[in-house]
Amino acid sequence: MSGQSIFEMKVSRVYPLLLHKVERKGRSKEELDTVIQWLTGYDMNQVDQEMTYGEFFENAPAMNPRAGLIKGKICGVQVETIEDPMMQRVRWLDKLADELAKGRPMEKVLR
Numbered sequence: 458m459s460g461q462s463i464f465e466m467k468v469s470r471v472y473p474l475l476l477h478k479v480e481r482k483g484r485s486k487e488e489l490d491t492v493i494q495w496l497t498g499y500d501m502n503q504v505d506q507e508m509t510y511g512e513f514f515e516n517a518p519a520m521n522p523r524a525g526l527i528k529g530k531i532c533g534v535q536v537e538t539i540e541d542p543m544m545q546r547v548r549w550l551d552k553l554a555d556e557l558a559k560g561r562p563m564e565k566v567l568r
Contacts, residue, residue: 463547464511471510472501475554482558492553495567496521496546514546524549526568531555 463471479489490501498519508516524546528537531552539545556566 462511464509464543466510467506468504468508468510468513469506472506475550478554479558482560484557484560488557488563489554491563492557492566493550496524496550496553510547511543514543517546520546523568527552 476486476489480486493499493501497514497517498521499513499517504513525537527549529535529552531548534548536545536548536552539548553566557563
């Protein structure tokens with residue numbers, strides 16, 4: 458990633474990485490899109506793929522009020538202890554994608 462901040466990366470670069478993670482474990486694009494819509498309110502079919510990931514979370518139409526229920530570790534860090542609200546949102550989505558990839562039932566992923 459050559460030092461580029463995750464917040465500066467385009468959605469068009471990050472989304473395929475999330476999609477690859479879930480598809481290689483047998484989950485679908487539609488399931489990932491459902492998780493993203495639950496968390497952010499975005500319909501991924503209408504998202505400007507050229508916006509930055511920071512703008513994606515900053516301008517999310519409807520962050521889910523239940524997102525605070527997302528707990529656990531991602532990249533060795535407890536998501537509930539992340540102090541930067543923007544980074545916490547990024548990690549929430551990472552955590553949900555991980556749970557989806559690990560085969561967790563959708564109703565549990567969506568809390």
